[in-house]
Amino acid sequence: MTDQKKPFIFVPATSQKAPEEISLSANKISVLAPKTPSKEITPSQGVLHLGIELNKDxxxxxxxxxxxxxxxxxxxGLAALCGVQNAHIGTISSQWDDEDKPRIKTIKSNLAKAGFTSAAAHIxxxxxxxxxFCYPAEICLAVLEYYAFDAGANCQPEARDNxxxxxGSKLREMIYSQVGYDPAHLKRFDKWHERIGLNYQSAPKGFFHVxxxxxxxxxELIVAGADIGEKNVVDISIGQHxxxxxTDNDLEAVYGSRAKYPHCYPDSHPQSKSNPQESWCxxxxxxxxxxxxxxxxxxxxxxxxxxxxGKVSRGEIAPSVAQLAVTALVPTLIAPATQ
Known part of the structure; x- marks a missing residue:
């Protein structure tokens, strides 16, 4: 008797069970999660600044x-969920641009039904x-659907169950849960990133701006939980000081004259009504x-x-946020509590 490879079936956690894990017993759901909005996946190789934040086996x-x-x-991992050999997933990637291949055509059709397009199968x-080789969750689902229902004699029972x-959104949620990622964390940086996009090259050559x-x-403020936006603009405080x-130390005599540059706020900030604003560099x-x-x-x-x-007293930042930020930046100044 030869040993057979055991299939991977994902079992979601319940209030009585341990966190999600891959096991041999399958539960079924009757209602699928809603589709995410239509958008394009751009998993081209060599994307600048794109990296792996968290990963886990x-x-x-x-x-x-x-x-x-x-x-x-x-x-x-995708091959295991689909119940196929790793090489089959690699072939999907290598043939991604060949829409004459029935398998590729069907997988892209599955992807389109979910409201997505993609220039490549993996990043x-x-x-x-x-x-x-990173396969975005939406592409994983399109491939998984193919091996569950569309592959004819090559349909895999574990692919169907998985x-x-x-x-829907269950695969995305499962990955976030397993690796310990909070998707809301990324959105905390949105307003700051908007300002960076408008101003990162604003200062003239030979100058820096605060x-x-x-x-x-x-x-550190964002990580601590502060809502960095129109009400919390810490660079104004830094710039003023x-x-x-x-001027108090006549640093112009040492380093040369400072200059003005046009600083802009994004539309999400009320300060944008007076764009551009002159700031020192x-x-x-x-x-x-x-x-x-x-x-x-x-x-x-x-x-x-x-x-x-001042921000805490006006209710613009929670005391715990202020404490976390100060602890991160000036740990040597945090004295132990006294009785």
Whole structure:
């Protein structure tokens, strides 16, 4: 008797069961999750700044989340869910542009029914020194549906069972849950990213502006849970204190004259009504002095804490958010509580 490879069937968690895992006993669902809005998947190889944020292997199912929030299965994981050999999934990728292939035509049709198009079947990335083939969740479902219902004699029972369990948004939710990813986390950065997109090249050559140098402070505030947007513009506070430091210490005599540049706010900010707004930018020669001042004077000197206390008193930032941000940026200044 020869050993047969056991199929992977996904079993969702319930209040009585342990967290989701891949097992041999299948449950079925009668109502599928709703489709996500129509959009294009752009998994071209070599996407700039795209990486793997989280990844995990769950009983042979490799999965993760890309830095833009896209949940994915790796090639071997998708093959396991479909009940086919890894090479079959690789062939789908290599033939993706050949729509004369019935299998590719059907898979793309399944993808289109869900409201998606894609230039490639997978995203190829380097992670941990190894090449990773990442198949976005929507493409995984299109392939899974093919092997569940459309592959004729090659239909796989585990593909059918897994598709019934993971259709709609269930696969996406399962991946997020398994790797410990909070999809709401990415949206916290949206307004800050909007401002970066409008202003990252605004300062003239040879100058820097405080906005682009405030990223560390803003990042810690966002991670701590602050709603960074029109009401919480910490770079204004930093800029005002740095400008005063610049004039009080006659730094122009040391580094040269500062200049003005047009700073714009996104439409989501009421400040955008007065775009563009003139803001100071400073000679690059002063960048080292600015960074030392930011850490030593603004952050560790108490100005950042004062800014946060004002926000807390006006109800614009929760006390816990302020504490987390200060702890991250000035850990040596957090004294133990006294009786």
């Amino acid at each position: 769950v009983n042979g199912i490799g999965m993760g989340v890309l830095s833009d929030g896209t949940p994915y299965l790796n090639q071997r 190829e990335l380097i992670h941990g020194g190894q090449i990773q 598709f019934r369990l993971l259709a 906005f682009n140098e405030a990223h560390t402070v803003v990042y 740095w400008s005063k430091h610049w 400073y000679p690059l020669a002063a960048l080292g002095a600015y960074r030392a001042w930011l850490q030593d004077v603004y952050i560790e000197g108490g100005k950042f804490s004062t800014y946060l206390k």
